[in-house]
Amino acid sequence: MNSARTALSRKIAVHAVLITYVVIALFPVFVILINSFKTRRAIFREPLALPNADSFTWEGYQTVLNQGDFLQYFQNSFVVTVVSLFFILLFGAMAAFALAEYRFKGNTVMGLYLALGIMIPIRIGTVAILDLMVQTGLVNTLMALILVYTAQGLPLAVFILSEFMQQVSDDLKNAGRIDGLNEYTIFFKLVLPLMRPAMATVAVFNMIPIWNDLWFPLILAPAESVKTLTLGSQVFIGQYVTNWNAVLAALGLAIIPVIILYTLFSRQLIRGITSGAVK
Amino acid sequence: MTALILDNVCKSFGEVEVLKNINLTVEDGEFVVFVGPSGCGKSTLLRVIAGLEDATKGTVQIGERMVNAIPPAKRGIAMVFQSYALYPHLSVAGNMGLGLKQEKTPKDEIIKRVGEAARMLSLTEYLDRRPSELSGGQRQRVAIGRAIVRKPDLFLFDEPLSNLDAALRMNTRIEIANLHRQLAASMIYVTHDQTEAMTLADKIVVLRDGQVEQVGAPMELYNNPANQFVAGFLGAPSMNFLRHGENSLGIRPEHIQLAETGLSARVTHVERLGGETNAILVTEHDEPITVRFFGQHNIAVGEAVHLTWDAANQFMFNAAGERI
Ligand SMILES: Nc1ncnc2c1ncn2[C@@H]1O[C@H](COP(=O)(O)OP(=O)(O)OP(=O)(O)O)[C@@H](O)[C@H]1O
Ligand SMILES: [Mg+2]
Numbered sequence: 001m002n003s004a005r006t007a008l009s010r011k012i013a014v015h016a017v018l019i020t021y022v023v024i025a026l027f028p029v030f031v032i033l034i035n036s037f038k039t040r041r042a043i044f045r046e047p048l049a050l051p052n053a054d055s056f057t058w059e060g061y062q063t064v065l066n067q068g069d070f071l072q073y074f075q076n077s078f079v080v081t082v083v084s085l086f087f088i089l090l091f092g093a094m095a096a097f098a099l100a101e102y103r104f105k106g107n108t109v110m111g112l113y114l115a116l117g118i119m120i121p122i123r124i125g126t127v128a129i130l131d132l133m134v135q136t137g138l139v140n141t142l143m144a145l146i147l148v149y150t151a152q153g154l155p156l157a158v159f160i161l162s163e164f165m166q167q168v169s170d171d172l173k174n175a176g177r178i179d180g181l182n183e184y185t186i187f188f189k190l191v192l193p194l195m196r197p198a199m200a201t202v203a204v205f206n207m208i209p210i211w212n213d214l215w216f217p218l219i220l221a222p223a224e225s226v227k228t229l230t231l232g233s234q235v236f237i238g239q240y241v242t243n244w245n246a247v248l249a250a251l252g253l254a255i256i257p258v259i260i261l262y263t264l265f266s267r268q269l270i271r272g273i274t275s276g277a278v279k
Numbered sequence: 280m281t282a283l284i285l286d287n288v289c290k291s292f293g294e295v296e297v298l299k300n301i302n303l304t305v306e307d308g309e310f311v312v313f314v315g316p317s318g319c320g321k322s323t324l325l326r327v328i329a330g331l332e333d334a335t336k337g338t339v340q341i342g343e344r345m346v347n348a349i350p351p352a353k354r355g356i357a358m359v360f361q362s363y364a365l366y367p368h369l370s371v372a373g374n375m376g377l378g379l380k381q382e383k384t385p386k387d388e389i390i391k392r393v394g395e396a397a398r399m400l401s402l403t404e405y406l407d408r409r410p411s412e413l414s415g416g417q418r419q420r421v422a423i424g425r426a427i428v429r430k431p432d433l434f435l436f437d438e439p440l441s442n443l444d445a446a447l448r449m450n451t452r453i454e455i456a457n458l459h460r461q462l463a464a465s466m467i468y469v470t471h472d473q474t475e476a477m478t479l480a481d482k483i484v485v486l487r488d489g490q491v492e493q494v495g496a497p498m499e500l501y502n503n504p505a506n507q508f509v510a511g512f513l514g515a516p517s518m519n520f521l522r523h524g525e526n527s528l529g530i531r532p533e534h535i536q537l538a539e540t541g542l543s544a545r546v547t548h549v550e551r552l553g554g555e556t557n558a559i560l561v562t563e564h565d566e567p568i569t570v571r572f573f574g575q576h577n578i579a580v581g582e583a584v585h586l587t588w589d590a591a592n593q594f595m596f597n598a599a600g601e602r603i
Binding site: 169171172174175176177178179180181189190193194 | 326329331350351352353356357358360361362363364365366367368377378381382425437
């Protein structure tokens with residue numbers, strides 16, 4: 001009975017810590033959400049109060065949805081993020097597989113070279129990138145952003161994934177080779193499913209910076225039709241007046257897709273851990 | 280006909296020579312076991328035969344064909360791995376049938392062969408399950424089934440039993456022996472367990488540091504080891520080696536008897552296994568020696584005894600470990 005009690009109190013302690021952490025982490029999100037439903041005056045008078053009958057308003061969301069082509073921005077951001085993640089994961093995993101699986105001259109050097117990008121911020125090359133995009137006629141296209149974000153995400157992806165690649169059982173790949181599978185089938189059917197947890201980690205690492213980025217959309221794709229959500233929201237932040245209702249509403253909306261993607265990836269994380277097929 | 284001929288096979292990883300001039304012939308239908316300590320190159324040799332690694336030098340011939348340049352899937356081999364290596368996304372039937380499917384075997388033929396193999400291995404009721412829903416022993420049987428359905432000219436086993444517990448290991452060992460009888464196929468089996476080697480093999484190949492130390496039938500190697508390494512490697516408990524001037528005298532634990540006179544020794548430990556009793560002693564020259572008694576023996580720790588043996592059963596090895 002005693003040990004049951006200590007187990008219970010330990011459980012309570014653990015949960016208390018975790019819940020405190022969750023509250024702290026979610027607090028800014030909570031503040032954004034409640035204030036997005038309040039009038040401008042109420043936001044400044046009592047920033048932490050819940051919206052009540054007096055202060056409640058849809059105004060922010062109305063402004064956001066009416067002004068500009070918000071749905072379009074949304075779609076742009078979503079396309080850019082998802083396609084960039086797809087390429088980062090695909091090419092990252094392929095490079096990692098090659099580095100881990102095949103012994104060739106300069107294997108180590110190649111691995112180091114690919115990892116170098118982790119230490120050099122891609123923004124240093126902005127001018128050159130812009131120049132390149134102008135020359136290739138990619139300015140003001142989503143493709144420009146996708147290419148840049150893929151390049152930005154690859155070094156870390158290759159680095160993390162090759163670490164995990166080395167843990168994938170050689171026997172499994174060899175069994176595939178003996179059964180006559182080609183290297184692509186071995187990679188896509190046997191190895192990739194085992195890499196899910198690592199890929200989910202990489203995806204989560206890359207998703208938020210891409211979704212939130214203002215720099216490259218502003219420089220490479222400022223045109224109305226290709227604006228991302230973050231860039232689109234800037235119209236509400238003026239030099240003299242800022243439409244806080246609208247900014248908060250835009251931010252509130254921007255959270256939704258991130259949560260959806262995150263939920264998807266985290267489910268992969270858990271499934272990957274529990275699948276354990278070899279041994 | 281011969282199932283496999285290795286001619287001067289060498290394998291290096293960079294500077295490291297892992298296999299050195301391996302020459303070996305496996306006759307049709309023969310069960311050949313590679314034994315040797317960890318890291319001696321058994322798996323590497325098996326992988327060279329399978330085509331998963333290229334030999335640095337030398338030729339590999341399977342059946343009538345030189346296979347150095349032929350990919351693993353086309354060599355007419357099948358391999359069973361230590362870690363089972365089942366495809367996690369396929370059912371048991373899918374796992375067993377994949378190799379045939381890749382060879383574009385007709386569907387009904389695949390179903391027939393998978394069914395046959397499943398019956399042989401008592402897996403029929405598990406055909407629709409995923410590997411993750413099977414026990415370790417069942418997984419290993421699926422891995423064996425995957426090899427059987429391909430009807431290979433040569434089976435390759437890489438320590439297939441080392442992940443199983445003792446009881447299951449014995450059952451599966453017998454199952455593999457039965458399989459060999461039924462299929463009459465040529466098999467190469469890698470292990471570092473000398474019991475498996477002795478019980479399964481028609482021919483044992485003892486490897487050390489990438490070199491073949493001795494090749495022969497189990498009892499031939501046991502009764503007539505070419506050197507000290509082979510003598511010490513086969514047999515459990517292993518052979519005793521006593522200093523004898525420059526040389527070394529080898530005598531197996533079961534060949535030693537207690538006597539009134541002879542080498543005097545003191546018992547330091549006794550292992551009672553029921554069917555046999557193993558005593559570990561220290562001789563008057565401070566050398567450890569193991570004695571094996573059949574049945575139950577009342578020898579006790581601390582007891583002072585005298586040991587003798589028939590000189591016909593002893594082996595002499597020189598300082599380099601060679602038999603003299
Ligand atoms: N890909 C590789 N690169 C470099 N060295 C290797 C490679 N594969 C194996 N080796 C080396 O070759 C030697 C033999 O390895 P191998 O796996 O054949 O041993 P083994 O006899 O099967 O041992 P075990 O009983 O532990 O399985 C080892 O020293 C190992 O370090
Ligand atoms: Mg091995």
